[in-house]
Amino acid sequence: MTEQAWTDADEMWMRMAIELSHHCPPAEGAFSVGAVIVDSDGNEVARGYSREGGDPHVHAEAAALAKVESPERLQGGTIYSSLEPCSQRRQPVPTCTQRILESGLARVVIAWREPSLFVDDCQGFEMLCAAGLTVVEIPLLASGAREANAHLRGISS
16 A cells, blocks of 8 residues: 555654664664554554563564454554564564564554665565555654664664
8 A cells, every 4th residue: 555644643652662662672783673553443452672571583563463462453453663564584483574464454654664784675664565554654753763773883863
């Protein structure tokens, strides 16, 4: 689907996702990302952040999706991720883009597209759009998402 304008609610939830990204233990070779899942009625379902629980390989979207107790609440819902969902992984696990596509979520809202720091050309945004999900970018909040990643060389807020 095509990108659409964001709402005040989108901005509120994204600010929460960005706040979560600041809880990530900094890692030399990984982004710090926060994610919040909201059902179609606008109620929070789950939240997560990268490396949550001490797992150096867990991504924010996967951490949030793993906490969902009632998968039916994902139908038509939205995931807010401070960074574009990954489309490639070094580990043999599903990408965040794959997990989102399999979840039943209808919308993805991001603050910042993944820069070519670890992956040359992240395709999460394009793959989600091509699959029919509504994908919204809030560039107004990208600097907040970058701030959580100031530990990485080449990232500036």
